[in-house]
Amino acid sequence: MQRARDILQKAFGYDSFRLNQANIIETVIQGGDALVLMPTGGGKSLCYQIPAMVRDGTGIVVSPLIALMQDQVDALQQLGIRAAFLNSTQHYQAQIRIADELKAGELDLLYIAPERLLSEQMLDLLGQIRLALFAIDEAHCVSQWGHDFRREYQQLSQLHERFPKVPRIAMTATADQRTREEIIDQLGLHDAATYINSFDRPNIRYTINEQANEREQLLRFIQLEHAGDAGIVYCLSRRKVEDIASWLCAKGYVALPYHAGLPDEYRQQNQQRFLHEDGIIIVATIAFGMGIDKPDVRFVAHLNLPKSIEAYYQETGRAGRDGQLASAWMSYGLQDVIKLRQMMQESDADEQYKRVSHYKLESMLGLCELTNCRRQALLEYFGEKLPESCGNCDNCLNPPQTWDASEAAQKAISAAYRTNQLFGVNYLTDVLLGRENARIRQNGHYRLRVYGAGSELSHVEWRRLYRQLIALGYLNVDATGHGSLKLTEKCRPLLRGEATLALRKMERPVKVTRTKGRTTDNRLPAHDQKLFDALRALRLELANKQGVPPYIIFHDSTLIEMAGKRPTSLNAMNHISGVGESKLKHYGRAFMSLIEQHSFK
Ligand code: ADP
Numbered sequence: 191m192q193r194a195r196d197i198l199q200k201a202f203g204y205d206s207f208r209l210n211q212a213n214i215i216e217t218v219i220q221g222g223d224a225l226v227l228m229p230t231g232g233g234k235s236l237c238y239q240i241p242a243m244v245r246d247g248t249g250i251v252v253s254p255l256i257a258l259m260q261d262q263v264d265a266l267q268q269l270g271i272r273a274a275f276l277n278s279t280q281h282y283q284a285q286i287r288i289a290d291e292l293k294a295g296e297l298d299l300l301y302i303a304p305e306r307l308l309s310e311q312m313l314d315l316l317g318q319i320r321l322a323l324f325a326i327d328e329a330h331c332v333s334q335w336g337h338d339f340r341r342e343y344q345q346l347s348q349l350h351e352r353f354p355k356v357p358r359i360a361m362t363a364t365a366d367q368r369t370r371e372e373i374i375d376q377l378g379l380h381d382a383a384t385y386i387n388s389f390d391r392p393n394i395r396y397t398i399n400e401q402a403n404e405r406e407q408l409l410r411f412i413q414l415e416h417a418g419d420a421g422i423v424y425c426l427s428r429r430k431v432e433d434i435a436s437w438l439c440a441k442g443y444v445a446l447p448y449h450a451g452l453p454d455e456y457r458q459q460n461q462q463r464f465l466h467e468d469g470i471i472i473v474a475t476i477a478f479g480m481g482i483d484k485p486d487v488r489f490v491a492h493l494n495l496p497k498s499i500e501a502y503y504q505e506t507g508r509a510g511r512d513g514q515l516a517s518a519w520m521s522y523g524l525q526d527v528i529k530l531r532q533m534m535q536e537s538d539a540d541e542q543y544k545r546v547s548h549y550k551l552e553s554m555l556g557l558c559e560l561t562n563c564r565r566q567a568l569l570e571y572f573g574e575k576l577p578e579s580c581g582n583c584d585n586c587l588n589p590p591q592t593w594d595a596s597e598a599a600q601k602a603i604s605a606a607y608r609t610n611q612l613f614g615v616n617y618l619t620d621v622l623l624g625r626e627n628a629r630i631r632q633n634g635h636y637r638l639r640v641y642g643a644g645s646e647l648s649h650v651e652w653r654r655l656y657r658q659l660i661a662l663g664y665l666n667v668d669a670t671g672h673g674s675l676k677l678t679e680k681c682r683p684l685l686r687g688e689a690t691l692a693l694r695k696m697e698r699p700v701k702v703t704r705t706k707g708r709t710t711d712n713r714l715p716a717h718d719q720k721l722f723d724a725l726r727a728l729r730l731e732l733a734n735k736q737g738v739p740p741y742i743i744f745h746d747s748t749l750i751e752m753a754g755k756r757p758t759s760l761n762a763m764n765h766i767s768g769v770g771e772s773k774l775k776h777y778g779r780a781f782m783s784l785i786e787q788h789s790f791k
């Protein structure tokens with residue numbers, strides 16, 4: 191373990207292990223198998239990288255994310271670690287060279303895609319060399335229940351049959367019990383030590399708004415909390431992606447679109463810019479993100495409702511991998527709910543699947559309408575208990591007010607019932623407000639008792655109430671009609687006056703002068719900020735020269751520490767977290783001289 195600690199400090203430049211990294215590393219160094227469940231950004235990579243360096247031979251890392259391999263290997267090489275990858279994007283020559291290095295025992299780590307690894311030729315080659323370990327990244331891909339199933343992953347059990355003495359470490363950030371069991375079964379990890387961490391991401395602040403004017407809401411959020419930061423804005427449709435991107439550009443931000451309908455080359459270019467430049471906003475459909483490992487994404491904004499809490503958690507989890515403060519922000523409205531419900535009902539999936547999807551959407555909506563701590567609810571969904579409310583979500587920071595909506599809800603539900611459950615929100619709202627129009631006249635609905643009975647609320651407020659009733663499962667949206675609303679069993683006690691209903695009050699528009707709640711108080715005092723900006727510029731220049739993303743040179747957190755501590759000797763520089771021996775040698779002086787220049791001004 192002393193070797194492991196030395197490597198942590200000298201190569202990686204970190205003081206101490208996080209969470210249960212130390213235990214995991216010890217298990218694997220001693221030749222045991224391990225199953226590791228850790229949230230994104232928890233620090234899974236070190237858990238196999240360090241044992242691979244401590245143990246004799248090469249560590250083989252299986253990963254489905256081919257696009258990531260280059261970055262992972264670049265990052266290791268920056269640390270002075272001997273690493274390479276093998277995948278289908280490489281030239282034959284490069285592959286031959288890597289095979290030679292492997293045979294000569296010159297590699298500590300080799301990243302490889304599963305289909306390549308399992309080829310007879312590759313397995314033969316592995317038979318000729320010393321193997322330190324097998325690391326199986328994204329291990330949930332063996333699970334058919336999970337969302338990223340890969341058939342080749344199920345064949346990875348062969349590795350153990352062929353190389354029974356080589357320890358295996360399987361890792362995933364997917365939490366649920368069923369996936370976990372499938373990993374153990376499929377990979378034969380029954381005897382593996384299991385390490386489960388909390389899935390909480392305490393540095394992410396969760397905020398869910400109801401849609402008022404989504405563009406203005408988004409703009410205000412970015413202006414107030416994330417000006418100059420890198421972020422992802424998710425939209426449901428391609429068209430909206432393009433609209434929002436160009437609108438943000440018009441407002442002075444660098445916002446780039448990304449969706450499956452754009453030419454490959456343009457899409458790749460936008461993704462590259464997002465990774466290689468600072469402060470870019472990418473506006474994307476959910477096609478974007480898988481395999482994006484950028485650690486300094488400061489915000490993820492949703493302009494549409496994700497279809498499940500799993501999806502929401504995965505997408506928002508792309509923010510703040512570096513552990514610095516970050517935001518998960520969402521704006522959702524009635525249209526989202528109706529659209530998702532309809533998509534689900536219209537799909538030709540089997541009944542069982544529809545029931546599961548329905549349940550998942552309900553849970554997501556429940557999270558939106560919640561009035562207490564969002565983080566507690568999120569973690570509970572994944573089977574974890576957070577004893578105290580978190581203090582870092584919108585509901586904790588700004589507890590929403592509630593009102594007794596029982597009577598209004600009765601009216602809203604009666605309006606649907608009395609019109610034979612054939613109409614949608616707009617029509618029902620018109621009925622409640624006693625509006626005159628041709629359809630109401632034709633249908634004779636002006637004779638109903640609910641007609642004009644709802645003058646206490648405005649049109650907007652009724653729509654909002656309907657959204658909440660749908661979200662909370664009192665009403666269902668029928669797909670076959672034009673979004674007509676149907677009552678559910680849940681209405682009964684409410685209509686009979688046996689149950690009451692308290693709902694979130696409409697939030698007043700947030701004033702721009704809001705001071706509480708700024709997320710990025712990673713922010714520095716002005717003079718440090720200036721130095722930080724200069725350090726960032728230097729980092730960008732160095733990164734561009736080598737064609738690697740800036741964060742591979744140093745993370746923001748490292749630059750922030752530099753700007754605060756202003757090290758002026760190599761020794762002091764070495765004490766900054768994230769500055770190991772190799773980076774000290776290559777970059778120490780350049781950053782120090784910049785710090786000196788700033789300190790004498
Ligand atoms: P994961 O694969 O679990 O999403 P990573 O392995 O990429 O996470 O680690 C996330 C970030 O945390 C990386 O930038 C990594 O360098 C950093 N990190 C990991 N372990 C430590 C540690 N013990 N001390 C400081 N930083 C760490």
Ligand code: ZN
Binds near residue numbers: 562564565566580581
């Ligand atoms: Zn909270």
